[in-house]
Each structure stands twice: as C-alpha cells, then as structure tokens.
Amino acid sequence: MLDRAQVLDAGDPLAVYRESFDLPESVIYLDGNSLGCLPKATAGRLEEVVREEWGRDLIRSWNTAGWIDLPARVGGKIAPLIGAKHHEVIVADSVSVNLFKLISAALAMQAKKHGAGRKIVLSEPGNFPTDIYMIQGLESQGLATRRLAAREQIHAALNEDVALLLLTHAHYKTGELFDMVELTRAAHEAGALVLWDLSHSGGALPVDLNACEADFAVGCGYKYLNGGPGAPAYAFVAERHLEAAEQPLSGWMGHAAPFAFSDDYTPAPGIERLLCGTPGILGLSALEVGVDLIAEIGVENLYAKSQKLSEFFRQCLAERGIDLELVSPTDPAQRGSQLSFRHEQAYAICQALIARGVIGDFRDPDILRFGFAPAYLRFADMAEAARHLGEVLESGEWQREEFRTRPIVT
Numbered sequence: 001m002l003d004r005a006q007v008l009d010a011g012d013p014l015a016v017y018r019e020s021f022d023l024p025e026s027v028i029y030l031d032g033n034s035l036g037c038l039p040k041a042t043a044g045r046l047e048e049v050v051r052e053e054w055g056r057d058l059i060r061s062w063n064t065a066g067w068i069d070l071p072a073r074v075g076g077k078i079a080p081l082i083g084a085k086h087h088e089v090i091v092a093d094s095v096s097v098n099l100f101k102l103i104s105a106a107l108a109m110q111a112k113k114h115g116a117g118r119k120i121v122l123s124e125p126g127n128f129p130t131d132i133y134m135i136q137g138l139e140s141q142g143l144a145t146r147r148l149a150a151r152e153q154i155h156a157a158l159n160e161d162v163a164l165l166l167l168t169h170a171h172y173k174t175g176e177l178f179d180m181v182e183l184t185r186a187a188h189e190a191g192a193l194v195l196w197d198l199s200h201s202g203g204a205l206p207v208d209l210n211a212c213e214a215d216f217a218v219g220c221g222y223k224y225l226n227g228g229p230g231a232p233a234y235a236f237v238a239e240r241h242l243e244a245a246e247q248p249l250s251g252w253m254g255h256a257a258p259f260a261f262s263d264d265y266t267p268a269p270g271i272e273r274l275l276c277g278t279p280g281i282l283g284l285s286a287l288e289v290g291v292d293l294i295a296e297i298g299v300e301n302l303y304a305k306s307q308k309l310s311e312f313f314r315q316c317l318a319e320r321g322i323d324l325e326l327v328s329p330t331d332p333a334q335r336g337s338q339l340s341f342r343h344e345q346a347y348a349i350c351q352a353l354i355a356r357g358v359i360g361d362f363r364d365p366d367i368l369r370f371g372f373a374p375a376y377l378r379f380a381d382m383a384e385a386a387r388h389l390g391e392v393l394e395s396g397e398w399q400r401e402e403f404r405t406r407p408i409v410t
C-alpha cells in the first residue's frame, strides 16, 4: 500500500502545500475537522501584529493597520469559498453566538410578515449540539419553538408553521451532506427561511450559498480554515435581507456610526450590523492567514483530493481485512471530508491510535472519526494510519487501562 501511496503522492498537485503547515513529523493528523493545523505563516504574522501593530503603533492601528475593517475584510475573503458576495459575510464571535443572532433575526422577519405565532425552528435530532441548544435558549425566552425531524422527515415537517429551517450542511459525526439546493427550495416553498451551518464544509468542499438562494449561514474558523483554537466564526446574510435582518445583540460595533457615540442604536446598513463588541484582532489576524492559504489552494482542488484520500483510506482498510462499520455515506459525493466508523470500543481504539501518533477523534457514544484535511495530508499518511489501525485492532492493545479513562475534551 505504501508503494501505491507514494506514487499517488508524487502525482498530487497539492502535495507542495504540506510545506505551508507546521506539522510535527511523528504525527498523522486526522483531526483537521476539529482543530485545523498551524500554517507556517501564522506565527510570523501574529508576531508582527503583536510587536508592531499593537506594541509599537498602539491605538493608531485601528486605522493605520486597518483593524477596524478586519471583520469585513476577512469575511470578504471567506465569501468566495462559500458562494457569497464579499459584502454578505463578516467574521465575528463564535458560531454559537452567530446562530443566536441569525435565528433571532429570521424569527423577527417572519413575525413581521406572518405574525408572532410563526416561530418554529426546524432542525434534525443529532445536529451539532450547539445548534439545537441555541434554539432551546430562544425557546426558553418564549421567542422560538423547537421542532426536530429526522432527515427523511424534514420535507413532511416543513409546514406553514415553520419560520426557519436550521441545518448543518455536512454532519459532524457522519459527514453526510444535505442537498442545500433542494432543501432551501423546499423551505422557501413552505414560506420558511433557511440558515445553513457550514462548520464542516466551509474551506473543505465547494458551497454555493447564492446559487441555492440561502438566506443565512454561519461557519467555523478553527476547523478547515485553520484559524487556530477558538478562532472567530463567520456569518452570512443574503444581500436581499441585509436591510431587514435585525439582530438583538445590538452592540456598538454593529452601529451605523459607532464613533458618533449616540444614545440611540441604529444598525449599520450592511453586514457590519452583525457585529456586537470589539473584534479580537489577534484571532482575526491568525484566521486571515488560514483563509488566504485555503483560498490559494482552492476549495474545488481540496475537495477533489479529500475524496481521493478517503477512498484510498477505505481501500487500505479493505486490503488489510479491516471490517469496521462505516457510518458515513459510501458515495464520496454524499459526504464531507471525513470517514466515521462505529465500534463499541471506539473511545479506547481512538486513544490507542493517538498513543501511536495517529490523531483522529472519538464522538460519543461509539464513533471513531477520521478527518481528511487535504491541504496537508499525504496518501502515505492514509496507508500508515490504516496500518496502525489494523495493528491496534489485531493486537487488542486498545484494551489497556490507560486508554479507557476520559478527559473533559474528547
């Protein structure tokens, strides 16, 4: 397998980009979908922001280094990766907070149009928890009603009571994709608005928000965009809603004229209205480096390679006779950049792999998840990871006591 992998690596047009990342030699990193890798340029850029822009130029940098425009500037760079116009995307806060803002905005728009009774937010059970929890928070305030419908039931659940459909494009556990075009159309036909969570797709596969006429979207900066731990998130509002979308976190940075220091809140006319407080410049600066790199490589290229990587990984498993239950779709066109397997001992197996330097992750209760971030992974890594997985399973080394205790973050 390793021979074939090396041939594939030699013919891989993206192989050169591995050099753009700072990767420990002894690690095979299959968790870029949870925390992306460190681009080599990030440390230097942060050093410059800290020492020169902050340390030397101090408060002047809000203007001279363009700090004040950074949320919109980085948003504008993310926009082409997700099929949006540059003025439809902004970077701010976390995905969770942006969900709150956009669910609230959508519900307020629907209340204006249909009356306050139309407040169901429809999602799927097993969606990423924060998406569901944020609906619940609004529910406890009396502002939303949560409805969960399994994938195959979503069409049937989309009736005239639904105000907003909130779904995650690529499922965090299985990688299964929703058909954004078809579901957005169905929601619109039912009079609902649509909010897509792109956390597991932005920067990994081509997304075209405007082609499917999406209303709203959010996405994550620290996964495939390699923005660093806790990197700020992004939010999208379709141009046609920019005037009507009003979000309740009416902080001064979302004001039309923050430095007029008026007593009255007037939202900014554009996407800046999604800002709340002062943006974290260090986080934004690191994210910009990650976004620039992904934009340079190109999402189409990345997606094509990730499909080849995951298929090659499956071949390696098959040739080793490793028969794990795949919970991701078998058709690579139906899944994001990951493969997930179900195993009763998923947690301990994952720990045993990590001890060998193969970092994947475990998702409760029984999922072993491998992310294939194509910007820095080699086909040889697939062959090696499959070998380690085979050895862990055959030797039963996962049964060791040390692989069974769970820390807080899994």
Ligand SMILES: *Cc1c(COP(=O)(O)O)cnc(C)c1O
Pocket (backbone or CB within 6 Å): 094, 095, 096, 097, 128, 130, 131, 168, 172, 197, 199, 200, 220, 233
């Ligand atoms: C990672 C992820 C998030 C992260 O939310 P934060 O508030 O930024 O921590 C949200 N939604 C999905 C689907 C995710 O995968």
